[in-house]
Amino acid sequence: MKDFKVNKTYQTINRKIQSGEAVVVTAEEMIGIVRENGPVEAAQQVDVVTTGTFAPMCSSGAFINFGHSVPTIKASKVWLNNVPAYGGIAAVDCYIGATEVCEDDPLNKVYPGEFNYGGGHVIEDLLAGKKVQLRATGYGTTCYPNTRFEKKVSLETLPYAVLCNPRNGYQNYNCAVNLTNKTVYTYMGALKPKIANANYCSAGQLSPLFNDPYYKTIGLGTRIFLGGGIGYVTWAGTQHNPAVDRTPQGTPMKPAGTLFVMGDMKGMSPDWIKGVSIQGYGCSLAVGLGIPIPILNEEMAGYTGVSDEDLFTQVVDYGHDYGNGIAKTYGRVSYAELKSGVVTIEGETVQTVPLSSMVKARRIADILKEWISEGTFLLGEPQFTLPS
Known part of the structure; x- marks a missing residue:
């Protein structure tokens, strides 16, 4: 284990955040601080560095529970605004992937292979408060007799919606x-x-x-x-x-x-x-993704x-x-x-x-800086770190 001149813990930094004493800077601001003062003094001065990025991230999607129908259904196939979602989970759960495309996309009809609406747009529409047409089919069982179900849903009416990327x-x-x-x-x-x-x-x-x-x-x-x-x-x-x-x-x-x-x-x-x-x-x-880096x-x-x-x-x-x-x-x-x-x-x-x-990356880093400086966002100490 390295013998560092500066040693902080997550608990120490979080206490400073809660008391309003933490020094928080963005990653771009930190460049000048390290250049001018060196890493040791920079570590003594700064508690948290905020980062940010905003870009297409194809491997994204959402787990959604859309609530039980009457009679009940075990949805094996699900569509949201005619974008297929994966229904092979349980009852009324599904996962919609960002890159899945609309089955009747008008752009695809004019230019085969081109799409202008897909799973990512469904997720954005839900976040914007829009209603989305949900359609589900099932094969029918004793406890889930319904074989077809359709209704309008919104983020407000959905029992559960988690972005899972x-x-x-x-x-x-x-x-x-x-x-x-x-x-x-x-x-x-x-x-x-x-x-x-x-x-x-x-x-x-x-x-x-x-x-x-x-x-x-x-x-x-x-x-x-x-x-x-x-x-x-x-x-x-x-x-x-x-x-x-x-x-x-x-x-x-x-x-x-x-x-x-x-x-x-x-x-x-x-x-x-x-x-x-x-x-x-x-x-x-x-x-939009931003991570606070504790300067331990x-x-x-x-x-x-x-x-x-x-x-x-x-x-x-x-x-x-x-x-x-x-x-x-x-x-x-x-x-x-x-x-x-x-x-x-x-x-x-x-x-x-x-x-x-x-x-947008700069704005994300600034927002995260504001949250931490105001004491509304504490650092989460990882249970284990990623493989390196």
């Missing part, structure tokens, strides 16, 4: 380009031929897992900002892969850690959860002092054989370069396109 908050992601002679359509957006654009998706220095690269403070029970309300980290996300190349500071240089997160939808807002339609790919959900010691202060100049990602060609799992990489670029608007790839000056919103 198996993979959010990716710790770094590819910079996507296309070296072929035709436009390709991907989950990273439309990529023009001959490296005409470079798309990326991260808040960089504000991104949660960049500020705790080895997940020393993040795990089961970590309390977070999720969709405008309070949520929790419940597990490592699917595709969590911490064993990747890293800089000397510990930050990964390609996709690495992910988070499994959950939260009560009834405390969330459509300002921070948005249904997304991506041309040529389908539907998704843009999620100078090591954590150093991690949260990371800047876009220190953060790099790999450039990947999505045009050649990406679907076959053998896409070629073309070096690395920093997030400072990506955010500047242009990068140099293969000797070419290429325009960059962000899929994530820095405006």
Whole structure:
């Protein structure tokens, strides 16, 4: 165990939060504090660093209980606004995934393979207070004789609605380009031929897992900002892969850690959860996510002092054989370069396109800072931290 000059506990920091004495700064503010004072003094000064990100996160969805019918039904198939939800759970429970698409989407009828409404939009509609058409069918049993059930539901009338996202908050992601002679359509957006654009998706220095690269403070029970309300980290996300190349500071240089997160939808807002339609790919959900990083010691202060100049990602060609799992990489670029608007790839000056919103990421970090400073949001100490 390292011998740190600064040692704080979650309990100590939470007491300071409750008494209004905690010093809380955003991850962007922390960069200057660490540069000017060094990590030891920064750890003595600062108690919590807030982070934020807002971007499409396809592996998202919601568990919903829509209440018993009369007579009762064991719903084996469920639709919400004609978007299929998974009903193989029990009675009147279902799970709707963000990328599931509407079965009668008018855009798909005009342009096969194109969709403008899906599970993510259903979730946003519920958060916006709109009524959603629910349809369920069952095979009929003695205790659940009904075979068909239909009604309008809203978030207010639903007995239970929990956002449950198996993979959010990716710790770094590819910079996507296309070296072929035709436009390709991907989950990273439309990529023009001959490296005409470079798309990326991260808040960089504000991104949660960049500020705790080895997940020393993040795990089961970590309390977070999720969709405008309070949520929790419940597990490592699917595709969590911490064993990747890293800089000397510990930050990964390609996709690495992910988070499994959950939260009560009834405390969330459509300002921070948005249904997304991506041309040529389908539907998704843009999620607002923010994590407070407790500055337990100078090591954590150093991690949260990371800047876009220190953060790099790999450039990947999505045009050649990406679907076959053998896409070629073309070096690395920093997030400072990506955010500047242009990068140099293969000797070419290429325009960059962000899929994530820095405006919303900053606002999330600011809101979380306000909540903690006001004493309304305490840190959740993880029962165990994520695999690192």
